[in-house]
Amino acid sequence: QTCALPICSSKTALVFQEKSLSFADLDSWSNALAARILSLGDPKERRIGILCPASLEFAASLFGIWKAGALAVPLQPAHPEAELQFLIKDSELSGVFIHGECRPLAQKLPLPEPLSLSRDESAALAPSPDPNNGALMIYTSGTTSRPKGVISTYSAVNSQVSCLLSAWGWSESDRTLNILPLHHVHGLINVLACSIMTGAQCELHSKFSPELVWSRIASGKINVFMAVPTIYAKLAKHWETQDTATQKIWSLAASQMRLMVSGSAALPAALSNKWLSITQHRLLERYGMTEIGMALSNPYESERRVGTVGKPLPGVEVRLEAGEIQVRGKNIFREYWRRPEANANSFTDDGWFRTGDIAEIDGDGYFRILGRASQDILKSGGFKISALEVESAILENPDVEDVAVLGMADPEWGERVVAVYVGSQESAALTEWLKQRIAHYKVPTRWLRLPALPKNAMGKTVKSELRALFSGLQDP
Numbered sequence: 001q002t003c004a005l006p007i008c009s010s011k012t013a014l015v016f017q018e019k020s021l022s023f024a025d026l027d028s029w030s031n032a033l034a035a036r037i038l039s040l041g042d043p044k045e046r047r048i049g050i051l052c053p054a055s056l057e058f059a060a061s062l063f064g065i066w067k068a069g070a071l072a073v074p075l076q077p078a079h080p081e082a083e084l085q086f087l088i089k090d091s092e093l094s095g096v097f098i099h100g101e102c103r104p105l106a107q108k109l110p111l112p113e114p115l116s117l118s119r120d121e122s123a124a125l126a127p128s129p130d131p132n133n134g135a136l137m138i139y140t141s142g143t144t145s146r147p148k149g150v151i152s153t154y155s156a157v158n159s160q161v162s163c164l165l166s167a168w169g170w171s172e173s174d175r176t177l178n179i180l181p182l183h184h185v186h187g188l189i190n191v192l193a194c195s196i197m198t199g200a201q202c203e204l205h206s207k208f209s210p211e212l213v214w215s216r217i218a219s220g221k222i223n224v225f226m227a228v229p230t231i232y233a234k235l236a237k238h239w240e241t242q243d244t245a246t247q248k249i250w251s252l253a254a255s256q257m258r259l260m261v262s263g264s265a266a267l268p269a270a271l272s273n274k275w276l277s278i279t280q281h282r283l284l285e286r287y288g289m290t291e292i293g294m295a296l297s298n299p300y301e302s303e304r305r306v307g308t309v310g311k312p313l314p315g316v317e318v319r320l321e322a323g324e325i326q327v328r329g330k331n332i333f334r335e336y337w338r339r340p341e342a343n344a345n346s347f348t349d350d351g352w353f354r355t356g357d358i359a360e361i362d363g364d365g366y367f368r369i370l371g372r373a374s375q376d377i378l379k380s381g382g383f384k385i386s387a388l389e390v391e392s393a394i395l396e397n398p399d400v401e402d403v404a405v406l407g408m409a410d411p412e413w414g415e416r417v418v419a420v421y422v423g424s425q426e427s428a429a430l431t432e433w434l435k436q437r438i439a440h441y442k443v444p445t446r447w448l449r450l451p452a453l454p455k456n457a458m459g460k461t462v463k464s465e466l467r468a469l470f471s472g473l474q475d476p
Contacts, residue, residue: 228382
């Protein structure tokens with residue numbers, strides 16, 4: 001069966017805070033949740049939301065949806081109400097699983113009747129879903145002003161997981177720590193799904209802290225860890241604040257980890273080398289997107305080249321056309337939800353997905369990412385952000401006349417989101433106003449107010465001129 005759990009066993013599958021869940025319990029619980037979905041009628045393409053923080057309930061909901069053959073739509077409870085309202089309206093959910101902590105929030109949202117997360121319903125299994133049916137819809141920022149729902153089929157999800165299980169040497173003896181958001185591919189597919197579907201153990205945490213991660217590494221109870229460069233930078237800084245004895249303990253424990261992966265943003269060479277000096281681990285860099293899962297990866301067992309994202313993963317075809325990375329394979333998403341124009345523009349006539357990322361290949365076949373074809377797609381702290389989406393949100397403020405959002409290189413965040421605007425509102429007030437409307441990582445961390453923005457003959461803002469204004473400015 002696609003997206004299936006391993007054979008039931010008493011072995012621990014998930015750990016969250018003081019609670020744990022065996023594979024047998026996860027199997028039973030997800031069966032009960034699948035029964036609730038099947039009671040709604042034909043599950044095919046039925047979109048079921050998951051309004052849960054990282055938790056045992058999230059995992060049970062996800063696999064319950066997949067067992068029913070429906071389509072999972074993860075929702076991030078930490079996002080502002082306005083953004084959640086858009087996602088809920090756009091996805092047209094048929095049902096939703098709501099975590100107890102999220103009930104006050106759910107009452108403010110236009111959600112359908114919630115599905116019970118209880119375990120006392122009679123279990124019922126659906127036939128294996130058609131591999132071409134939608135299994136997962138994750139919203140991603142794009143070159144439009146609003147996020148797009150990326151629909152991946154059961155076949156694509158299985159392909160995304162299976163190629164990583166093979167390439168990264170996953171086994172049922174692995175124990176991973178997951179501090180990544182579960183409404184993105186990085187945390188949901190690369191960590192949670194890979195861990196569960198290979199029979200390994202996954203320890204979930206809803207928030208990141210350097211103290212937590214180092215304490216779990218030092219415990220010797222985890223051997224796989226994946227994160228974005230920003231997190232590794234914070235971990236390195238925290239290590240440097242410790243006394244020599246603690247540093248030695250932490251470094252020794254980290255050196256015994258099986259695998260450490262960095263992704264979702266470019267890993268600076270200096271950070272890669274610093275992490276190597278601290279842990280004896282050369283971080284494994286890889287390249288992927290919501291639309292394709294992972295496509296490129298440095299090798300698990302042989303040379304990992306700093307500044308590259310490696311070679312194509314098993315079963316994934318990758319080519320460069322005029323420098324642009326294009327991908328083809330079973331891992332590719334099926335469509336953007338109700339975005340026919342975006343679908344038409346995203347694929348070549350011969351069926352390759354156009355990533356919009358520019359790269360080069362060295363003589364040994366390693367890919368090096370050079371940038372993005374669109375200056376309006378930013379990556380900050382591992383999150384992909386649409387500058388146009390942020391601009392659209394800012395322009396809803398009546399005291400803002402014009403705005404341009406840019407990504408400025410930053411050693412810790414990869415890119416820092418900055419904004420240049422015209423208007424009477426103070427930047428501090430704009431920041432607080434915007435935090436109520438879009439996710440925190442999309443909010444500009446630096447602002448510059450001008451009398452007018454530079455425009456070209458077509459009336460389009462010349463962002464290259466604005467970038468120069470930020471060079472040399474000190475952080476407030």
